[in-house]
Amino acid sequence: MPARLSPLRTVIASAALAAVTLSSCSLAGKEEAAKSSPSSAGTTAVPGSTVVLVTHGDFALPAELLKKFETDSGLKLEVRKIDDGLPNQLALTADHPLGDAAFGVDNGAAPLALAEGVFADYQAELPAGASDFLLKGSDDKDRLTPVDHGAVCVNIDKTWFDKKKVEPPATLEDLTLPAYKNLTVLPGATGSTTGLLFLLATMDQYGDDWQDYWTRLVGNGADITKSWSDAYYGGFSGGEGDRPIVVSYDTSPAFTINKAGETTTAALLDTCIQQVEYAGVLENAKNPAGARELVDFLVSPEVQAALPDNMYMFPVATGTPLPEAWATHAHEPSRVYSFDADDLEEHRTEWLTEWRGIITR
Template sequence: YKAFLAAAVATLALGVVAYGGGDEKPTSVVLVTHDSFVVSDDVKAAFEQESGLKLRILQSGDAGELLSKALLTAGNPQGDVLFGVDNNLLSRALEGDLFEAYESPALEGIDERYVLDPEHRVTPIDHGEVCLNYDKAWFTEREIAPPRSLEDLVEPRYEDLLVVENPAISTPGLAFLLATVAHFGEDRWAGYWRGLRANGVLVVDGWEEAYNAHFSGAAGSRGDRPIVVSYASSPPAEVIFRTPKPTEAPTAVIASSCFRQIELAGVLRGARNEDGARKLIDFMLSKRFQEDVPLSMFVFPVDPSAQLPPEFAEFAVVPEAPLELAPEKIGANRDRWVKEWTSIVLR
């Protein structure tokens, strides 16, 4: 606890330095976000030129850490806009009264399924599905059919092949747990996890360890597990980052396992530059920003008119009917589900 508090205080101090003081008209807008946030230099420069404001980015750990630190300073925030809360954490953010309502005019072109708060305290910016990925070559070489469903993973032929992330500390791990709740229902998800445990599922702390250390399909990996919880955008990433670039994605997604994550942004309550915050949210819904997110953060734009990079268009899977749970249901049950999962899988 002391270490967390010290980190929070240090981050707050950095935010004060970046934010500046005094009553003069703000010349910058501060975006508080997670460590995975990336924006291209030319896109950042375009916002600064259009708005006349300097964009300062304050990164605060992963999505869970970001939200925890923001709740500590609710009403007296470190910045103007918070980006990175997703549908799995939304209830905590809204209950903590973090945001001022703002309905961007740019929402007119956004599919309503991504708009999770009718009061517009948060605005959808991108979505990215958490899905089971598998190593195509591993299964081809052994003449084993790859799994096609969640149910397949408890079958004997897939024993000791799956690696997942701990949902208590990992965002994709939590999303996969929620996927099983959404698919099997309240009365069957726990039994499914007992089956996975009996079939040798490996649980690790986070995505980096699961994918790069244990998954056999990752570029350069010595892992021996050919099935992993990752993202719908992982196959195009494998194409983009391999040398030489393959003509076919070496990994594939089990579409029926995908759980939708929607990332949101909001004007922080107490923001010093509320006008600049609104301009930033408008810009994040612009085609310029929306077309930047696939190759910057390996997620998908919420603007259906945004053009996808060729690698995404060819190799990414966007499931037509991903698994979903209402944010209110997640908020009411998340802690209980994680606690029960822990007693089943890690006991």
């Protein structure tokens, strides 16, 4: 079984909140302070004040790097993790936010967050290359700062195909062929942005015929799970399952290295859609000045360099060094499927209702 990758960012799930405090402030003190008005925000943060980052359960920057932020900024940092449903929780608490800044809302969930007024009007000064990852098709893209990126792609278990002497698939269309019947497992579009982004990739490929594609995919025995973790670790033969085709990430093969130094999996680079994770200052934040410093920190060279080994995503800053295994095994697609953010927000409910109807027939 490969080293465990960072699981998906769930979209529609019950939210479990866990707080990781990097300072000695008491929770009671923070709750009392939270009663004060956020309207007195200055342009600089008050030294010694606490800034709260709300993020997903997979946030994993090194402790020494977070401590460096505290030392350099003079602020106390609290990382508050939402184990499931980060975008929904941010939307539900927009008037009384759970923190000051947020990280981990991706391009599949960002349109919903922007429509609900989650983020304030701030964007960090972007490093070289980062502007390529601004939210496409959104008038409010300047409220979000791109921090990392990857691609959702079909992955295969090379070992399985080699042993069975079966030619592996290469395209989305291949997954509907009889040769691959009952071999595919993927996360559902209503349970994760990994699954949602895969749905959007098929919509970009097939246009108005996407429903026909999904009818054929489901008819060919595709197994649809609640989450990425369920698909990759539970259903995929590269994990604990028996299906050699899975929807995962372009970086996944860098984490399935065998004793010979070779990866046992591959990402099909003609099946990919871009995923970008964003940071932003929360509207109605108690410490907006501190939040701005925190968002700036997330695109600093030190954080960008730490992303691949710690959060399994590519940095947005051009020229950031990558781990050796990534250079060899984590290949980025030259072309990716795409979607318009405002179009997604307008039609999200309609599309997901149609998709759910197809997979439950």
